[in-house]
Amino acid sequence: MNRYHSSLKNDFRNRVVKSSVITNRYLWHIRDSIYQDDYQIALEGLTCSKNFAVFAHNNIQSFEHTYPLYIDKKRFWEIDNIFQILEKYSFWRIDTRLANTIWYKDPNMEGDIDYFNLSKVKNAYVCSFNDIPSTALKLYRFNTLHYLNKKKIKILYSNGVGSIINNSNDFETLLPCQLINKYLSWKQKNLSYY
Numbered sequence: 001m002n003r004y005h006s007s008l009k010n011d012f013r014n015r016v017v018k019s020s021v022i023t024n025r026y027l028w029h030i031r032d033s034i035y036q037d038d039y040q041i042a043l044e045g046l047t048c049s050k051n052f053a054v055f056a057h058n059n060i061q062s063f064e065h066t067y068p069l070y071i072d073k074k075r076f077w078e079i080d081n082i083f084q085i086l087e088k089y090s091f092w093r094i095d096t097r098l099a100n101t102i103w104y105k106d107p108n109m110e111g112d113i114d115y116f117n118l119s120k121v122k123n124a125y126v127c128s129f130n131d132i133p134s135t136a137l138k139l140y141r142f143n144t145l146h147y148l149n150k151k152k153i154k155i156l157y158s159n160g161v162g163s164i165i166n167n168s169n170d171f172e173t174l175l176p177c178q179l180i181n182k183y184l185s186w187k188q189k190n191l192s193y194y
Contacts, residue, residue, distance in 0.1 A: 012051055012052050013052075016053070016104045016105070016127065017105060017107070021126060023058045023126055024059060025097060027056035027093070028066070028092070029092040030067065030068065030069070031068075033089055041092065042137075042139070042180050042184055045136070048131050053127035055106055056103070056128075057124065058103070058123050058125070060119050060121065063142075083142070083147070086142040090139060093137065093138045093139075094136055095138075096136075098133070101130040101132065102128060102129075134184060138181050140175060140177060141175050142175075146173060146175055151168060
């Protein structure tokens with residue numbers, strides 16, 4: 001049986017520069033929202049497959065610079081509203097203090113940063129060779145109405161021209177997923193007793 005083989009997985013760990021990077025306390029792992037997968041992550045955490053990694057976003061404030069959004073925008077070009085795509089994602093927030101793992105710069109993103117005009121902020125795309133325990137995770141979802149109500153904008157006037165500028169971090173507009181996060185809190189509390 002000939003299985004699909006991604007060149008991005010090819011010799012991945014050998015391509016990673018083994019100098020650890022400093023990250024923010026909170027990182028974001030974004031994936032397609034599939035309820036079974038979300039419950040599996042709540043049970044087991046983000047697991048690292050053989051010779052690969054767990055990937056996250058660091059120092060990024062705009063959804064426009066996140067994976068898989070920049071790929072999905074090209075794939076689903078017939079969708080006029082980017083919000084429809086964002087509502088199909090699970091946004092897992094990783095607490096790096098609780099995860100207690102080493103993070104490295106993600107080499108798979110190097111070519112895409114310039115090609116897709118993604119974030120050039122230092123250490124924006126990171127990876128870890130370790131599983132991230134579910135006790136270090138919280139699940140969030142995107143909601144269009146909530147985003148539009150929470151998103152802060154400002155109007156900048158220069159040379160007689162007005163421009164609308166986003167003035168806040170897109171991730172601050174996400175809504176916590178109450179059901180899964182209650183389970184994660186319960187799990188963390190009960191693990192601390194043992």
